[in-house]
Amino acid sequence: MTSAPTPADLDPAAPTTTVGDTVTTQLTNGLTCELPASSPLARLLKSQRTWVGPSARERQAILRGASSVAIVGASPNPARSSYFVGTYLQQSSDLRVYFVNPNADTILGQKAYPDLASLPEVPDIVDVFRKASDIPSVVDDVLASGATTIWVQLGIYNEEAARYGEAHGLTVVMDRCIKVEHARFHGGLNLMGFDTGVISAKKTGR
Numbered sequence: 574m575t576s577a578p579t580p581a582d583l584d585p586a587a588p589t590t591t592v593g594d595t596v597t598t599q600l601t602n603g604l605t606c607e608l609p610a611s612s613p614l615a616r617l618l619k620s621q622r623t624w625v626g627p628s629a630r631e632r633q634a635i636l637r638g639a640s641s642v643a644i645v646g647a648s649p650n651p652a653r654s655s656y657f658v659g660t661y662l663q664q665s666s667d668l669r670v671y672f673v674n675p676n677a678d679t680i681l682g683q684k685a686y687p688d689l690a691s692l693p694e695v696p697d698i699v700d701v702f703r704k705a706s707d708i709p710s711v712v713d714d715v716l717a718s719g720a721t722t723i724w725v726q727l728g729i730y731n732e733e734a735a736r737y738g739e740a741h742g743l744t745v746v747m748d749r750c751i752k753v754e755h756a757r758f759h760g761g762l763n764l765m766g767f768d769t770g771v772i773s774a775k776k777t778g779r
Contacts, residue, residue: 639697646702
């Protein structure tokens with residue numbers, strides 16, 4: 574029987590991915606391990622993150638300054654989170670929304686594009702639904718496209734890729750849901766204290 578991992582087995586530099594109530598990370602021996610998100614080891618992994626990313630005020634400015642967003646890893650499957658996010662952005666924002674999926678023809682009634690290079694314009698934000706290990710290659714694609722902001726969805730974290738992107742001039746948001754962030758900054762949710770993260774349903778002006 575394989576023994577449970579200890580803090581010494583965890584690699585704090587390895588990317589971690591949170592899906593539902595499970596955190597997946599890589600051990601120092603190269604194997605991957607799934608941990609309950611509520612476990613002490615999973616909390617330890619999150620506490621060891623040293624990259625933070627833009628503040629709430631900065632994320633608000635990113636969203637308010639954007640006119641277009643491309644969703645990489647968009648899915649035509651209504652059960653997938655990218656579908657919900659795409660629906661929300663189409664219906665509740667003024668953003669021009671593009672869907673990037675080489676295996677789909679249309680998503681939410683719109684043409685799906687095989688890659689960022691095929692889009693009719695350079696998007697202001699590239700919102701990413703790909704696993705953590707894919708993020709470095711996506712960063713390279715974003716850089717090649719000329720886009721200036723990569724937004725990696727909630728539960729997806731790759732610190733090395735974040736630092737790499739920033740070093741090459743990208744604005745990087747990671748492990749945050751663009752739908753939730755847009756809603757809190759545009760009246761659906763109100764961030765009462767930008768530093769506290771306290772959220773209220775009280776509506777405010779744009």
